[in-house]
Every structure is written in structure tokens, then in C-alpha cells.
Amino acid sequence: MKTYTKSNELLERELKVSPLAAQTFSKSYRYFCKGISPAYIDHAKGCRVYDVDGNEFIDFICALGPITVGYNDDRINTAVKEQLDKGASFSLQSPIEVELAEKICRIIPCAEMVRFVKNGGDATTAAIRLARAYTGKEMVLMSGYHGMHDWSIGASNNNKGVPQAVCNLTKNFIYNDLTDIEEKLNTYKDKVAAVILEPIQADGPKEGYLQTLKDLVHKHNAILIFDEVVSGFRYALGGASELYKVTPDLAAFGKGMGNGYAISAVAGKKELMRQIETGVFISTTFGGDALSMAAALATIKVLEQPGFYDSIWKLGNKMHTGLKQLATKYGLEKVITVSGLAPHCGLSFDGTGSLSYLDIHSVYSQVMIENGILVFAICNLNGAHTEKEIDLYLDATEKAFALIKKAIEQDSLTGILKGGKVDPVFKRNIR
Ligand SMILES: Cc1ncc(COP(=O)(O)O)c(C=O)c1O
Structure with a gap:
């Protein structure tokens, strides 16, 4: 049986000095069953992580997306160590920056020029600033999550502390719904940057959604930005724009490009990007950090190898099919939805009877952890996962589904949950 003594001790210490005991909301202990889940990872290799108590898990979170090749990969470590021997940050550019910029411009369809920053939110914010400067307009229509900056988080339910005037400049639109975006472009005619x-x-x-969207956006003299912070480097080397053959004006990348090293980028058309030379302020001290750049170059080299993405899609499809079969086998289709495309697929939960969606999720999370699988709900795959890990994931899922079925039949968690419940920092609307 797994124990979490050191994790729990560290958690109690950190809760006194760091809000939520996490630097990233989605890594908080609250996303797992408290007391019976690991809270701190000591080290990782490939697709396995080892917590501070010595427990081993197959990881399907991949550090929330950044791990594309595999944890602690020797090829990437070697490249980073070689750069480390030269230094990490300098008073002028390092040559590696030229190499990486040229590489990005070769592999990313919209990239005529690129600017490197650190987090995904830096890149999306840079793209918005470039679009506003170029069009001379201020409003933004968005769909999805784009980071913590005021312009985007202001339009979410988590907008405490963002000035109302800023909130008013961004509106959400519904993905895959052309009528909705067209209505919004008309409502805010001549205002959307x-x-x-x-x-x-x-x-x-x-089918056709992204191309028609692009045409509509251009008809309204606005800039189309793909936020590829998740999709970039995960579904295909050139991201969604390669996969669906629709090239935006600008795109933002982050997460997967450095296999866990902190690097992100905004890329796009020259006429937009060149505004950085004429007054659009996009600049960070660590944008040219050579260690992350070495990691990114080495990561891309692995991702470029023939068959890399075929394998990720194949494994993801096996996972997706297996999940669907299990949901049907246990008659859980009403409370468990399988969604996502192969490289980024998984589950969402609904409540039933007196059980909430978080009750169902908690049973799932408990069983997965007990069976050595670290997962939240949607999985990320990396280059180190194989069929064996997918089989182990599906075996654990089957056990979880069996216990969920039991909980639903008895309409309570009595005798089922052994620790705390999953309690996300941000909760979705209860269904
Ligand atoms: C699609 C998308 N865009 C932007 C971001 C923000 O990235 P970061 O947290 O690195 O700033 C995220 C983070 O989860 C994301 O999923």
C-alpha cells in the first residue's frame, strides 16, 4: 500500500508559506484526493514519475502539457548540459537563438518571424498587443483559456482584480459555432482587433470551421490568432495549422516546445511581427535564455523524427477506444463522457442521484492513484508511453469504473472514499 508521509508533511509546511501550496493552480493538491495522493514529485524519467515517498506512477499529465518527448530525456539533457557549460544568460544574444528562430520559421506554417518569451500567457498577450497595434482597434473575441493576463482572464469568471474597463474589451465566443462568431463580429463591428x-x-x-472563421475574421479586418499553447507540438509538429491546413495571422506557442523547459513564442506574419521594431513593446529579460532554447532545439529534433506523431496518435486512439468500451461495459455513459482527439483525450464527469460530478471524479482519482496512474481527467501522451502503459491505464480505469458503478448503485460514497475529495481551485458549473 502506498503511503504519503513526506508529501503530507511538505504540504502542511508549504500551505503556511505559499497560497494553495502550488505555483500553478492545476498542480494544487486540491485536484487530487487529499491524504491519499502524492503532492510532490522527486524525479521523473520517460513517462514515469517518482514521488517524495518513493511511490512510482505512470504519468498522463505530462506537467500539464510541456512533456512531449518524455521526462528527463537523455537527448535533451545532453543538449542542455552542453549549453550549461557555456552559460545560461548573457549580455547579448547567443547564436542558439538564431538557430531556433530559423527552425520555428521552417516548421510553423504562419511563422515568418518569431519572438521568444517564457510562458504561454506571455505569448498570447504579445499576439493580442500586436493585433491591437496593427488594427488600431481594441476589442478581442476569444474562445478557450489563454493565460492569466488581464485582457483574457478579465472575460472569465475568475476576474477579481481586473479593471472593469479591461474586462469589457474581451468577449467570449462559442467554439465550432460560426453563427455565434459572426453575430459577435457584427455586434462589435469595426471594434474587433x-x-x-x-x-x-x-x-x-x-469540417471547414477554421477556414470559414478565418474568412469571417478577415472580412471584418481583424487578426486571426491561434492559441497553440496546448495544440502546438502535441498534435503535429506544425500544430493545428499544419493539421487542418489553415494558417492564422499570428500564433502563440508554449508548453510542449521545450519538453518541460520554460519557453514560449509568438510567431506570425512579418508585417505584424515587425511592429516590435517600431514601438510595440514585447520584451522580457529571460526571453533569450539559452538553456531553454537548447532544450527546444533538441525537443524539436526528436519530434521531427519520422513516425513520432503516428505513434502518439496510435496510442491515443487505443486509449480513446478503450475508454469508450469501458464506459459502455459499465453502463456509465450518462456520467462519463469520453472526449478529445487522440493525443489529448480523456474523461469528464457528471453527477447523478445524490452524487455530484466531483464525487464521481474523486472515486476515479482515488482508484487511479491506488493503481499507480497519475492523471487528472484529460490525458497527455509523450514519446515514452507505449502500448504497455496504455493497457495499465485502461486496467486501472476499469477498476475505477467498477467502483463508480457501485457508488451510483448505493447512491453514496460511504465505504468507498478513503481520503478527501477532489476539490479543484476553479469549479465548473454544477450539472
Ligand atoms: C491554451 C492555453 N493558452 C495559454 C495558456 C497559458 O500558458 P501559461 O500558463 O504557460 O502562461 C494555457 C495554459 O494552460 C493554455 O492551456
Whole structure:
């Protein structure tokens, strides 16, 4: 039986000095069953992580997306160590920056020029600023999550602390619904600078959606921005724009490009990007950090290898099919939805009877952890996962589904939950 003594001790210490005991909301202990789940990882290799108590897990979170090749990969470590011997940050540019910029411009369809920053939110914010400067307009229409900056979080339910005037400048639109975006472009006619979206959400774009969206956005003299922070480097080397053959004006990348090293980028058309030379302020001290750039170059080299993405899609499809079969086998279709495209697929939960969606999720999370699988709900795959890990994931899921069925039949969690419940920092609307 797994124990979490060190994790629990560290958690109690950190809760006194760091809000939520996490630097990233989605890594908070609250996303797992408290007391019976790990809270701190000591080290990782490939697709396995080892917590501070010595427990081993197969990881399907991949650090919330950044791990594309695999944790602690020797090829990437070697590249980073070589750069480390030269230094990490300098008073002028390092040559590696030229190499990476040229590489990005070769592999990303919209990239005529690129600017490197650190987090995904830096990149999306840079794209919005470029679009506003270029069009001379201020409003933004968005679909998806784009980071913590005022312009985007202001339009969410989590907008405490964002000035109302800023909130008013961004409106949400519904993904895969052309009528909705067209109505919004008409409602805010001549005011919209940019339309930004995660190009792959849920089960992906409907046939023709992205191209028609692009045409509409351009008809309204606005800039189309793909937020590829999740989709970039995960579904295909050139992201969603390669996959669906629709090239936006600008795109933002982050997460998967450095296999866990902190690097992100805004890329796009020259006429937009060149505004950085004439007064659009996009600049960070660590934008040219050479260690992350070495990691990104080495990561891309692995991702470029023939068959890399075929394998990720194959494994993801096996996972998706297996999940669907299990949901049917246990008669859970009403409380468990399988969604997502292969490289980023998984589950969402609904409540039933007196059980809430979080009750159902808690049973799932408990069983997965007990069986050595670290997962939230939607999985990310990396280059180190194989059929064996997918089989182990599906075996654990079957056990979880059996216990969920039991909980539903008895309409309570009595005798089922052994620790705390999953309690996300941000809760979705209860269904
Ligand atoms: C689609 C998308 N865009 C932007 C961001 C923000 O990235 P970061 O947290 O690195 O700032 C995220 C983070 O989850 C994301 O999922």
C-alpha cells in the first residue's frame, strides 16, 4: 500500500508559506484526493514519475502539457548540459537563438518571424498587443483559456482584480459555432482587433470551421490568432495549422516546445511581427535564455523524427477506444463522457442521484492513484508511453469504473472514499 508521509508533511509546511501550496493552480493538491495522493514529485524519467515517498506512477499529465518527448530525456539533457557549460544568460544574444528562430520559421506554417518569451500567457498577450497595434482597434473575441493576463482572464469568471474597463474589451465566443462568431463580429463591428481561439477544443474543429472563421475574421479586418499553447507540438509538429491546413495571422506557442523547459513564442506574419521594431513593446529579460532554447532545439529534433506523431496518435486512439468500451461495459455513459482527439483525450464527469460530478471524479482519482496512474481527467501522451502503459491505464480505469458503478448503485460514497475529495481551485458549473 502506498503511503504519503513526506508529501503530507511538505504540504502542511508549504500551505503556511505559499497560497494553495502550488505555483500553478492545476498542480494544487486540491485536484487530487487529499491524504491519499502524492503532492510532490522527486524525479521523473520517460513517462514515469517518482514521488517524495518513493511511490512510482505512470504519468498522463505530462506537467500539464510541456512533456512531449518524455521526462528527463537523455537527448535533451545532453543538449542542455552542453549549453550549461557555456552559460545560461548573457549580455547579448547567443547564436542558439538564431538557430531556433530559423527552425520555428521552417516548421510553423504562419511563422515568418518569431519572438521568444517564457510562458504561454506571455505569448498570447504579445499576439493580442500586436493585433491591437496593427488594427488600431481594441476589442478581442476569444474562445478557450489563454493565460492569466488581464485582457483574457478579465472575460472569465475568475476576474477579481481586473479593471472593469479591461474586462469589457474581451468577449467570449462559442467554439465550432460560426453563427455565434459572426453575430459577435457584427455586434462589435469595426471594434474587433483580434479573434483568438484554441484551434483544437474537445473533439476538434468541424469540417471547414477554421477556414470559414478565418474568412469571417478577415472580412471584418481583424487578426486571426491561434492559441497553440496546448495544440502546438502535441498534435503535429506544425500544430493545428499544419493539421487542418489553415494558417492564422499570428500564433502563440508554449508548453510542449521545450519538453518541460520554460519557453514560449509568438510567431506570425512579418508585417505584424515587425511592429516590435517600431514601438510595440514585447520584451522580457529571460526571453533569450539559452538553456531553454537548447532544450527546444533538441525537443524539436526528436519530434521531427519520422513516425513520432503516428505513434502518439496510435496510442491515443487505443486509449480513446478503450475508454469508450469501458464506459459502455459499465453502463456509465450518462456520467462519463469520453472526449478529445487522440493525443489529448480523456474523461469528464457528471453527477447523478445524490452524487455530484466531483464525487464521481474523486472515486476515479482515488482508484487511479491506488493503481499507480497519475492523471487528472484529460490525458497527455509523450514519446515514452507505449502500448504497455496504455493497457495499465485502461486496467486501472476499469477498476475505477467498477467502483463508480457501485457508488451510483448505493447512491453514496460511504465505504468507498478513503481520503478527501477532489476539490479543484476553479469549479465548473454544477450539472
Ligand atoms: C491554451 C492555453 N493558452 C495559454 C495558456 C497559458 O500558458 P501559461 O500558463 O504557460 O502562461 C494555457 C495554459 O494552460 C493554455 O492551456
